[in-house]
Amino acid sequence: MSDVPSAIGRVAEPGAPRALPVLDVADIAKTFGGAKALRGVSFSVAPGEVHGLLGKNGSGKSTLVKILAGFHAPDHGGRLAFNGEMVDLPLKPGDFRRLGMSFVHQNLGLVPSLTVLENLRFAHLTTARSGYIDWRAERAAAREALGRFGLSIDTAERVDRLSPVERALLAIVRAFEEIRVACAATGKPGLVLLDEPTPFLPREGVEKLFGLIRSIAATGSSVIFISHDIDEVMTITDRITVLRDGALAGALETAKATHEEVVEMIVGRRIARLGTPGHQAAVAKPAFLRVSGVAGGALAATDLVVGKGEILGVTGLIGSGYEELPYLIFGARPCRAGALDFVDGAHVPLAAMSPKRALDLGLALLPGDRQGASGVDSLPIVDNMFLPDVDRFFRFGLLNRRAMVREAFALGTRYEVRPNDPAMKLSALSGGNAQKVLIARWMNRNPRLLLLDEPTQGVDVGTRVQIFAALRAAAAAGMSVLCASSDAEQLAEICDRVLIFARGRVCAEITGPDLTKDGIAEACYASIDLTGRTAPAAPALAS
């Protein structure tokens, strides 16, 4: 399976390049409290190679990255060699730098309010031994680093004024700079790992980024490129390693592989190509809300219909814009355009939408960021539960605290909050129980449409089941639900219908027998392919 001779005693295939692999891992496994996240993964990266690492959500990619970064300790028995030298596992945080590895994570790790120079020379500026910063030399070094890749970014510019593409390029240049000096000293190649650097970039930006990646590879160092976008991976990589369910699903040489082979390896079985969308499938349930032309963030103008009592899932690959939808409909984020038409005839332009208005219209939003946007940890459960409707308890000039606590206790019992003590702070509850409190908050108001963003993230399995049951019961009673989630399994379990987004547009609709975990995952990958070929005029769902 490896084209590269291994330092760990795997036999090299005949005719393979003779160079020692930069990174060679073997039998890396990781167990989280009984759940196997990785089951003995082996792969190697040759010098000067761009190596794609692919897999669905939960396939073990991020666990592997975190092991390399020294964040997780792998199970006993794994081996790792860097440039032919065995390295003791587990790695300590920061070890990767010493070895000659550096990471660019999706959030890029730049400080927006500081200049390009300060960001680029961050490590050097904060650890310089001399106790004196020679700004002239620093500036020259920064210009040289950028110039090496033909980038003309003003070193005095603040990072938040750069375009998204420039920011990504800057982060990658910085990652390469971190290893360049060490590599020059030892004469051995280094490794830059790019974890989903592209999902929010426009096409031209991706081209620039690829140019940079090729330049890095040309210096003899290697790049690991992690992405969901198979087209991109096919374009830039030399070889591809695919993980599935924590195990190695296979390794491919990019030039000899086809798009379909890669998708098949990721999903685990042959997938039928999706037909061209464009016909709005019949909504089995009577329409409750028609959303037309909603656009904002990464989401392009989108039309969709939510049925009464329907649980509608929206999903897609990262950066496809589906996750914006609940917030845009609720008026929580600025909308470029769009309007809502309710079945009762109410017409609301989204530009005029606000959370207050949304609540008055009978909408409710459970954000994905539980601590930052959904509940206040430092305040009691009862106050969190009744935040949107404290007014209900204000009678005769007094807030009826006893009634609040009594009702919170009853709600807590119904939603099985444990421990059920409304006077306790929200922070005293586990993630799952806190989420129950916040769901109870909205369900208790009997909203006409409940908007959810990753409702079961960081929630234990038992709680998940309870939350699903509550959602189904409410839907059966006529509440509509729109659930944005990257978790195909969850969507398959609760949704009546799932819309797949790609590049900011709805590109497929799944109902009926296709509505399975694998079906959704397949559609996600097939979708990117579809829009990729037909963009920018990809057909949106309705009208």
Add this chain to the structure above:
Amino acid sequence: MTETVSTMTQARPAGLHLGRLFERIALLVVWVGLIAIFGALMPQSFLNWGNFSIIFASYAPAALLALAIIVPLTAGDYDLSVGATLTLSSALIGVLNVWHHLPIGLVLVLALAAGAVVGAVNALFIIFFRIPSLVVTLGTTSLMTGIVQWMTNSSTIGGIDNALVMAVVGGRLFGVPYAFYYAAAAVVVLGYVFDYTPLGRRLLFVGRGREVARLNGIAVDRVRFGALIASGVLAAAAGIVYAGVLGSADPYSGLNFLLPAFAAAFLGATTILPGRFNPWGAVVAVYFLATGITGLTMLGIPLWVTNVFNGGALILAVTISQLTRGREASDIG
């Protein structure tokens, strides 16, 4: 209800309950202890009602100021300008009433209105231009101090209408001048708003989680705006009481209340309702600090000790409160 309460109490270890109860009254206990110590040292001069009635009256402006501070603080904004607003308000009374002979009733209304204007200006920069509240209110402090010096020619203005003086320190109830009861009334009103109205809940959620509040349909900006205006009005009221206590308008000494009032606001958040800025705790803290300072002064201890006492008490109390709460994250700030 009784059933649920009993199950809830059983669920909690008894030790925790006692610890929490002690935390609530700790500052009161320390206050009583402080009185006992000074009383033992100076049974004649310290332990008499006259002394206490002076403490209660002369620190009433500080108590009002501490209340002015905790309103925007609960909503998540610092208002450092309350000290200067107090000065501005009392200087306005002096200038308009003594120099321009405006009737005292109208002057008081104008003083309160000036406080509201200060709050609105602060809010304008903090909320609409998104400038940190610390910066804005530090700026308006200096700005108002300058205006006061211009207005008063940097001189103390004596001879304020006797009606005000009589209303503030002229009459006594249980031997304590009225000034104290104005502060006490403000505490009751604020306590009511904080704990018994939906507005109080909104204020709290806006301070603890702006995004949470916004997504729950609360008009976050309006709540913050209102809190800053309330702060200005309360600080102006403190200025009125201060002018009444002194019988004159002093363009300089008002700022001296700022630090003790801030200390009291934070110190008060460790008591009565620990972990929250609360009016009851703030006032207890004001009088705790006042007792300490008065006692030390009467013992003939040099003036610098009072500053050390103020600062030391604040840091010590907040630290002890944090230690007793263990891993729990601080609720303040």
